[in-house]
Amino acid sequence: MKAPVRVAVTGAAGQIGYSLLFRIASGEMLGKDQPVILQLLDLPQAQTAVKGVMMELEDCAFPLLAGMVATDDPNVAFKDAQVAILVGARPRSKGMERKDLLEANGAIFTVQGKALNDHADRKVKVLVVGNPANTNAYIAMKSAPDLNPRQFTAMLRLDHNRALSQIAAKAGKPVAAIRQLAVWGNHSPTMYADYRFATIDGQNVKSLINDEAWNRDVFLPTVGKRGAAIIEARGLSSAASAANAAIDHIHDWWHGTNGEWVTMGIPSDGSYGIPEGLMYGFPVVCENGDYKIVQGLAIDEFSRERMTLTQNELEEERAAILPLLG
Ligand code: NAI
Numbered sequence: 024m025k026a027p028v029r030v031a032v033t034g035a036a037g038q039i040g041y042s043l044l045f046r047i048a049s050g051e052m053l054g055k056d057q058p059v060i061l062q063l064l065d066l067p068q069a070q071t072a073v074k075g076v077m078m079e080l081e082d083c084a085f086p087l088l089a090g091m092v093a094t095d096d097p098n099v100a101f102k103d104a105q106v107a108i109l110v111g112a113r114p115r116s117k118g119m120e121r122k123d124l125l126e127a128n129g130a131i132f133t134v135q136g137k138a139l140n141d142h143a144d145r146k147v148k149v150l151v152v153g154n155p156a157n158t159n160a161y162i163a164m165k166s167a168p169d170l171n172p173r174q175f176t177a178m179l180r181l182d183h184n185r186a187l188s189q190i191a192a193k194a195g196k197p198v199a200a201i202r203q204l205a206v207w208g209n210h211s212p213t214m215y216a217d218y219r220f221a222t223i224d225g226q227n228v229k230s231l232i233n234d235e236a237w238n239r240d241v242f243l244p245t246v247g248k249r250g251a252a253i254i255e256a257r258g259l260s261s262a263a264s265a266a267n268a269a270i271d272h273i274h275d276w277w278h279g280t281n282g283e284w285v286t287m288g289i290p291s292d293g294s295y296g297i298p299e300g301l302m303y304g305f306p307v308v309c310e311n312g313d314y315k316i317v318q319g320l321a322i323d324e325f326s327r328e329r330m331t332l333t334q335n336e337l338e339e340e341r342a343a344i345l346p347l348l349g
Pocket of ligand 1: 033034035036037038039040064065066069110111112113114131151152153154155156178179181182210260261262265
């Protein structure tokens with residue numbers, strides 16, 4: 024039996040947590056032969072709810088669940104964690120300005136970044152889900168000077184998966200047949216889902232769909248505003264699909280993608296003219312527990328416009344939180 028992997032999850036009592044933890048414990052994320060220890064962080068007032076979730080986890084009798092810890096202290100939650108999924112964040116309340124939201128989250132993610140820096144396994148893989156995910160990931164990364172910035176990522180995988188489904192429906196082909204989709208930028212309505220390089224059974228998706236108006240007027244707005252559409256329809260935000268995307272993101276980073284492209288929000292290395300360090304969605308290939316940006320893609324005028332729009336938004340968010348980083 025392999026040694027258990029310590030997986031820290033924040034916001035463990037929340038909606039996404041409830042869809043996420045059971046799948047991690049069942050082995051869907053790290054593998055059906057990989058025991059896990061769940062280290063659950065939530066606010067003091069949510070500790071009773073976390074206990075309830077732990078009771079249910081116990082009642083599943085998951086063979087791979089080797090232990091659980093519940094705490095309101097990030098230093099405890101991140102101790103020796105090899106994977107950290109940062110879901111808990113401050114939601115936008117009524118009348119709250121964007122700047123206030125960024126600052127409230129800045130306070131959370133500086134503390135959590137420092138706790139990861141001081142206590143996590145030196146190779147910890149960090150995924151930030153809590154919104155604004157890219158900027159929260161940036162703050163955590165900057166608050167953890169002893170860890171490699173590449174260990175910090177933001178979740179764009181939900182946008183990627185949403186785009187895959189829309190393309191499959193439009194093309195009348197199964198989702199599994201689609202390769203080489205890219206999503207650029209911020210996890211926000213400005214993200215740019217780009218199917219110019221995508222293929223289905225070797226055929227180019229752009230030529231197959233051959234409908235630029237659909238791309239601009241239907242596809243991009245549908246993917247960009249999907250979260251709002253789900254809240255409108257369900258009365259609650261997209262928790263199960265977000266949890267699913269988190270599982271996909273860590274699964275692929277951990278196990279590799281066999282040459283397939285996936286989208287991750289990662290600190291830019293300057294590729295495609297995106298300023299170095301900006302936490303930006305890129306098409307990547309994962310291998311040996313690491314990722315690398317797919318290189319050499321031609322960027323046309325429409326794409327550059329969209330990529331710059333989402334870059335500008337991220338730079339504005341970064342400028343708003345810079346004072347918090349000292
Ligand atoms: P939720 O409100 O149901 O749960 C959030 C949980 O986080 C609560 O239990 C809360 O007590 C906890 N929490 C708040 N501050 C915390 C802190 N400082 N430390 C630890 N725990 C803390 O929200 P839900 O639906 O689970 O969503 C969580 C986050 O994920 C939100 O920010 C949401 O916007 C974001 N999200 C991101 C997506 C993405 O694609 N990146 C997709 C969907 C949601």
